[in-house]
Amino acid sequence: MILGFVYYNDAEGADQNTVPKKWDTLIKIAVQIGCLLGQLVLGRLGDKVGRTTIYSASLMIAIITTIASAFSSSMVKGFNVFIVLFIWRVLLGIGIGGDYPLTATIVSEYCSTANRGKLMAGVFAWQGFGNVLAPIVSIIVTVCFMSKIDADVLYLDYVWRIIIGVGCIPGVATLYWRLTMADSVRFQNISANTRASSMESTRADEEKLLATETRNTNSLSESNNEVAHSPLMENSRPGHTKTFSQHFSEWRHLKVLLGTSIAWFALDVAFYGINLNSAVVIDAIGFAGNLYQDKPSHFIIRNCVGNIIINILGSVPGYWITVFTIERLGRKTIQLMGFGVLAVLYVILGFAYNQILAKSTGAFIFLFSLAQLFQNFGPNVTTFVIPGEVFPTRFRSTAHGISAASGKLGAIVAQGGFLQLTNIGGHNAWIDHLLQVFALFMCIGFLATLWIPETKGKSLEEISEE
Numbered sequence: 485m486i487l488g489f490v491y492y493n494d495a496e497g498a499d500q501n502t503v504p505k506k507w508d509t510l511i512k513i514a515v516q517i518g519c520l521l522g523q524l525v526l527g528r529l530g531d532k533v534g535r536t537t538i539y540s541a542s543l544m545i546a547i548i549t550t551i552a553s554a555f556s557s558s559m560v561k562g563f564n565v566f567i568v569l570f571i572w573r574v575l576l577g578i579g580i581g582g583d584y585p586l587t588a589t590i591v592s593e594y595c596s597t598a599n600r601g602k603l604m605a606g607v608f609a610w611q612g613f614g615n616v617l618a619p620i621v622s623i624i625v626t627v628c629f630m631s632k633i634d635a636d637v638l639y640l641d642y643v644w645r646i647i648i649g650v651g652c653i654p655g656v657a658t659l660y661w662r663l664t665m666a667d668s669v670r671f672q673n674i675s676a677n678t679r680a681s682s683m684e685s686t687r688a689d690e691e692k693l694l695a696t697e698t699r700n701t702n703s704l705s706e707s708n709n710e711v712a713h714s715p716l717m718e719n720s721r722p723g724h725t726k727t728f729s730q731h732f733s734e735w736r737h738l739k740v741l742l743g744t745s746i747a748w749f750a751l752d753v754a755f756y757g758i759n760l761n762s763a764v765v766i767d768a769i770g771f772a773g774n775l776y777q778d779k780p781s782h783f784i785i786r787n788c789v790g791n792i793i794i795n796i797l798g799s800v801p802g803y804w805i806t807v808f809t810i811e812r813l814g815r816k817t818i819q820l821m822g823f824g825v826l827a828v829l830y831v832i833l834g835f836a837y838n839q840i841l842a843k844s845t846g847a848f849i850f851l852f853s854l855a856q857l858f859q860n861f862g863p864n865v866t867t868f869v870i871p872g873e874v875f876p877t878r879f880r881s882t883a884h885g886i887s888a889a890s891g892k893l894g895a896i897v898a899q900g901g902f903l904q905l906t907n908i909g910g911h912n913a914w915i916d917h918l919l920q921v922f923a924l925f926m927c928i929g930f931l932a933t934l935w936i937p938e939t940k941g942k943s944l945e946e947i948s949e950e
Contacts, residue, residue: 822862
């Protein structure tokens with residue numbers, strides 16, 4: 485929105501103050517692409533190198549690239565500001581993406597069985613406050629430059645850079661604690677066992693090789709060869725500490741990974757796609773303004789206030805209802821309930837979209853807010869929590885990263901694909917059909933959840949059979 489005022493204030497007609505769709509889409513999907521890569525790569529490294537080491541690295545990547553994003557500009561020859569910003573936001577996404585599997589894994593492994601779900605959900609729920617704080621920061625910065633912006637709209641170039649730059653402050657404030665964290669006892673024990681198993685494997689291979697070579701020159705080799713192939717020796721070999729591929733080659737384990745991944749993918753298609761309606765809601769509550777007639781500062785502030793209201797209506801309460809009920813209701817129950825309610829709401833909104841808007845904007849706002857409530861008092865929180873619990877310690881970060889990356893793939897599909905369909909047949913003319921599609925995805929998420937076990941009241945070792 486602000487970039488449109490800065491770089492397209494002199495455009496003509498409907499293009500004035502509006503970033504072209506190709507650049508708008510590129511910027512929107514940049515962080516999602518980076519997140520997908522970060523979740524896969526840093527999630528895997530979290531299991532191989534160590535949780536806290538990669539956790540600290542992911543935050544440092546996010547801090548550096550946030551600052552770099554704030555200084556994005558066009559090259560004299562070559563990339564324009566949108567391509568440069570895209571590159572930095574992809575790299576930023578890698579840092580953010582690493583936070584998903586590592587945060588969930590670290591919190592899960594440190595917590596007791598009784599409050600594990602509550603604390604994991606609580607950590608994730610702070611996203612809700614972040615979604616409210618971001619427009620508040622935007623309002624404050626805009627107000628600080630208001631008189632200058634009204635005189636010269638290009639002063640908004642300072643505004644968007646400051647808003648992005650401020651985003652690194654929480655990261656800088658928490659970096660010390662990340663750098664001084666120790667890996668959980670669970671992870672340290674598993675790492676020690678893995679190293680011991682590797683040493684046993686090497687020793688067994690050496691003894692087997694020695695026995696084979698001796699057999700060619702000494703008849704006593706038969707005895708040594710029997711020792712090398714004895715049940716005791718075979719049990720010490722690494723086959724008994726299953727690799728990732730061996731573990732998930734069994735259907736009972738694979739279906740859990742598929743369940744967490746498909747459910748997260750289905751959720752994020754709708755979670756990022758439903759925001760298509762936020763502009764409609766902001767307009768309905770009277771905070772949209774006029775892009776061409778309002779002063780830029782007033783237009784920005786009104787839209788930020790509208791976003792704050794939307795988040796407070798449904799999003800933030802949904803997060804915290806989950807926090808306070810997850811240990812009583814259970815993760816799977818909340819996820820199934822959320823997907824089921826969302827499927828019904830999207831069917832209602834999809835098949836009666838125009839009729840509801842024509843007869844009662846209040847009813848539309850209520851249904852939209854209810855959908856946001858059950859996104860967060862539902863699968864948006866539980867898809868983060870469950871993968872941090874259902875997998876063995878040695879694969880937990882990797883498997884959570886795969887699940888989270890599936891979600892970001894859904895976000896890319898929504899923002900890079902469905903966003904392009906909204907105006908088929910006219911402005912926002914296809915939104916009702918998209919809502920119908922989102923209802924289908926909620927049904928897919930519901931079915932995928934059936935493959936996931938309930939983790940309430942069980943230790944991590946009991947869940948993963950370690």
